[in-house]
Amino acid sequence: MNPSAISDCAVQECFHCGQPIPHNTCYPVEIEHISREMCCRGCQAVAQAIVDGGLADYYRHRTAKSGTAVLDAADVVPEWLRQATLYDLPEVQHSFVRQEAGEIREASLILEGIVCAACVWLNEHHISSLPGVLSVEVNYSTHRARVRWDNARIRLSEILHAVAAIGYTAHPFDPGRQEQLFQKERQAALRRLFIAGIGMMQVMMYAVPMYMATGDGSMPPWIESMMRWASLVLTLPVVAYSAWPFFLGAWRDLKLRQAGMDVPVALGVGSAFLASVYATLAGHGEVYFDSVSMFVFFLLSGRFLEMGARRKAADAAEKLVKLQPAMANRLVAYPESWEDELVPVSSLSLGEHVLIRPGEGIPADGLVAQGTSQVDESLLTGESRPVEKKGGERLIAGTVNVDSALVMKVDGLGQDTVLSGIVRLLDRAMAEKPALAQLADRVAGWFVLALLLIAAFTGAAWYFIEPARAFWITVAVLVVSCPCALSLATPAALTAATGSLTRLGLLTTRGHALETLARATHFVFDKTGTLTRGKMSLLEVIPLGALSGDQSLQIAAALEHASEHAIARALSAAVETHGHVLETGETANLPGSGVEGVVDGKRYRLGRPQFAGELCGRMAPESALLDRNGATVVALADKAGWLALFVLGDALRPDAADLVTGLQHRGKTVVLLSGDQEGAAQQVAGELGIPVVRAAMTPQGKLDYVRELQNDGAVVAMVGDGVNDAPVLAAADVSIAMGSGTQVARASADMILLSEHLPHLNASLDVAVKAQQVIRQNLAWAFAYNLVAIPLAALGYITPWMAGIGMSASSLLVVLNALRLIQSEPDGANTR
Amino acid sequence: MEILYLLIPLSVVLIFLIVGIFLWAVKSGQFEDMEGPAHRILMDDDRPQSPPDE
The missing domain is CATH 3.40.1110.10 (Calcium-transporting ATPase, cytoplasmic domain N)
Incomplete structure (x- = not known):
């Protein structure tokens, strides 16, 4: 801190992170010949590292300010980074590192702090300039980096340090089977979609001249026959490969003796294709190749978008879950000596002593053997004030030691900890959750039944009137009623609405959440960390x-x-x-x-x-x-x-009052459930105007209370953040966890409020209600279309081109209607 | 019109060719990151060392 330089620092904002610069500080860095001001030594060190690495271009290209440096000061290394050397241990690396020939290794890292494309550039260049690093690839959409390095020349911890030096945080993570499965699924979906798309385009090329030439004899029969054969060749992969999931789904449904949406789809595609093949081989009759491929393409694009939206939601939630090997300081020869060694928690055993330094999490359940300290148990109790722990008192895994060092004798590990007990309670509550998603499929069941009856009846009737046309008219009925609009109606609206909610910072992790949110009558809030800052x-x-x-x-x-x-x-x-x-x-x-x-x-x-x-x-x-x-x-x-x-x-969070009045304005009942004392809960409720308060509740008590509300017919939306809220979150009809909440709470919630901006819940509620309206409109339209089209087809008025146009138009209308949900851009939603 | 004898099969072959190219692109991971490359191209390395432009 150089007093003479104070007057020189006229800039108000840190050049690196954009934070205001404190008054009496001056941390300049020369970037491209201009001296820039930083807010702290951390940012100064980061900026200097970037410039020294020859990467000053970063500042030229970036479109957003970086995060404040993780290293507060160059010499204070944060705890997690000091532990980074642990990632070099073979037993820790085992879970996330892939070994190749010799010492070459590959790992996936989650990069935190990436705000724009320049960050990707900066990281790639910085990491690849390290000696021993063989390749780096940063994926901008997922914020993941894949690093290959030569373990003989550089260690993983050095790479993590290098990333920290330029102001980002990297965590190794285990891509796991889930991830690979998704990769494969996405690639297969892309292939199916593309084949259907290109097939549809080319088949349409053949179909249009055939339609236009109908009747006037300007097209010689050999051309028509050839075009039919070409269409057949191109539609075959569309039906056999792209539409395969629909057939598979339909077959599964039939085996279970229920009718899902896949059954009418498979029926329509299958019958239209087979009839067209027959017509091509026989040389007479109608062909529906264009309708078939278009139909498959529309359905697949709907599914593809839906998959993308779902994945995005899951990804953002997953990013919060970091793979941090839980480490403990084992005291090797306590009480004779205080020598400690860092070991993975999994290798601890009962009766051993561990040292817990201030600021560290408690690795297992146990009793205090020595020392007195304050322990933050808000994770479990929701109580925000640290609790004092003396010799002989119980420590619970997952809570945080705040004050001074403690020695703990381990007496509970793994499945036997209090935390695991709560997770088990949560599992049970989740298993009891009613399956609401089957409603749409029940509708489909009736639809299929009605459709088959109509088709059979039409076929029979025409058989007596004009046997030659009976087959083709039956096919026309099946094709025209292809429940394209019907099967797109719900997914399209849900996908669009989920996208809107994600922009509001509310992630939807389970399908039924939107529907239930729209129907919710009671909003139940936890106090600490939800309505208050925690x-x-x-x-x-x-x-x-x-x-x-x-x-x-x-x-x-x-x-x-x-x-x-x-x-x-x-x-x-x-x-x-x-x-x-x-x-x-x-x-x-x-x-x-x-x-x-x-x-x-x-x-x-x-x-x-x-x-x-x-x-x-x-x-x-x-x-x-x-x-x-x-x-x-x-x-x-x-x-x-x-x-x-x-x-x-x-x-209190500053916007909690807005949320409560907003909900009450929308006719919802707001309830406060708190693990805290009566006085504190009453005061919060009073300030926010919440009429119903239940204080000093245990997790079980909260669960019982919500069950009671549900028995009285209420649809309960629960908003919470702590581990103690997890069971009740799982039991509520729809649950919302705070983004800053605990991992368990997030895992058990249907939605996650990442933005932490409470009034966004009000906006989300509006989107949910609107999505319900759109779904209803879409379904109504789909039924209306079928109501008109099926009788016309049954009476023999529908030609293949009419069926094609009718089908596409109804699908497009449904999709466009759903898109209205995206366009309703939330005002001021751009909160972090 | 006889040229259609050639053109129609040709169009089918062409489509299969396009599908083949696309399948290769999916396999080689061209669709993994749909946002990054659009920005990456703007950040080229071979910029001559120039004085600052401010």
Whole structure:
């Protein structure tokens, strides 16, 4: 921090990440001969690394600012990166690295922080310039990188470090069978779609002259016959290969003695194709090759788009799930020595001792053997305040040690942990979920039955009237009723609506979610992390002495400067928006009480009111210390007296009120279910105007409550984020998890609100309702079309070209109607 | 009109050729990333070292 340079830093925004530059800092980097200002040493180091690597072009090409650097300062390496050397261990690599001949290895990495195409360029060039790296490919759509390297010359951890040096985060991940399966599926779908498409185009080329020449004798019979044969040759792969999934689906349905949408499709395609083949071989009769290939193409494109949308949703959710080998510090010879070694959790055994440093997650269930610390159990209880743990107390796997180092004796691993128990509860609730998706197929069943009856009846009737035409008219009935519009009606609308929701930041992971969301009558919210931010922040400053609130806050932030405690972070976060941090002298941290230290030459104490009061020797003003509904109160004092009280707590999300009023405006009942104490829950409910509140609920209690609502006929939409919400999320009719929520909650939810912007739920609800309307319109149109077309066909008025036009027109209309859902662009939806 | 004896079979052969090329393209992974290459082409390496343009 060079004081003379302060005046030179006139720029307000960090050139690298776009964050505002703090007042008294100056971190310049020369990029293409111009000195640019950065906001922190991290960004400075990253920018310097980019320039030194000869990759300054990145700044020229990028279309969005980069993320703030992961490395806060060049010398403070974050925990996960320090653990990166673990990825070099063969037993860890086993799950995600592919070994080739010799020492050549290949791994897939998830890259975080990619915002524009220039990031892809930067990463590819930077990684490939490392000695020992053989190839790098970054996929811009999926943000995945595939790296091949020579393990004799470079290690995987060095590659991860190199990525971090230019400001991105790379995690290895296990592509797994699921991924490969999807790749294959997508390629097969592409092939089918293309063959159907090109077949349709060329067959149409032959069909149009035949239609135009009908009757006037201008086309010699040999040309027509040849065109028919050419059409047959081109339609054969369309039917045999592209339409194969429909036949397969129909066969499966028939074996199970039910009629899905595939049955009428297979029936239409099959009968039309066979009749056309017969007509071509026999040299007389109608051919429907163009209708068949067009029909298959339309259906396949609908399915392809649907698959893409579904995959995108799943991908975004998966990106949040990082493969981090759960590691533990095993104490080899506790209590004799404190020597520790890093081992995978899977190799721990019961009775062993592990060391848990502040900031680390707890790797297994166990009891505290030594040490006292605060542990953040919000994952399990939803309680945002850390809980104090002393010797002999229980620690739960997955929670986070906040304060100081702990030694734990392991007594629960793998399936026996509390967390696994909750996951099992969740599995059970999910298994009981009613299958709503079968409704559309039931409609199809009736449709097929009616269709077969009509076709049979038509055939029989014409057999008596004019036997020569009976066969062709029956075929016309089957072709014209090809339930193209019917089978596209729902998927097209759902795909379009899912796309709109994804742009709103709401991912749909299960098919029925949209339909149910539109029907939901009750919206049940969890409190912590859903309506509130789920982490501690400064709610209020009460000045008590000569200093103003802002001044006190600056002193407090300076005192807590070095601490990583939740309270310290809340104070620094509050002061960051208010100006500069004061110069600190020595500070002493007294765990459980507070901080004492010198700021600008004066001695202060910050912490529990009792602790702070000891410095000035006066009792705290009682009235101000009254119960603040679950909030934490921290006091600041100097030798002369009290200076200020800071009220810290879990702040409401700023847009929670909008959401609640919006939902109530739409006639939904809003309920608050909280694991927190009555007072805290009531206060939140009061501020937001939520009429129904249930506080101090256990996961089981929440589950029972939702079941009760469902028994009374309510359709429940549950919004939550914690592990404790997972079972109830699974049991609700439709469930929405917060993007920042826990992995278990996300896995059990039907939808994931990635944008974290609560009012988007209101907009999503509107989209869902509109999607229902569009589906209904589409179905109505499909039925109306059949109602008109089938009698005409049965009476013998439909020629092949009419069938083709009618079918395409009805499918196009249905698709265009569905596209209206995409065009309704949400206003201001571009929230991160 | 007799030329159609040749042209119609030719068109069929052509279609099969196109399908063959496409199948090769799918197999070689040309459709894996539908967004990246469009941007990549704009970021060429062989730019002569020039003074900054601002």
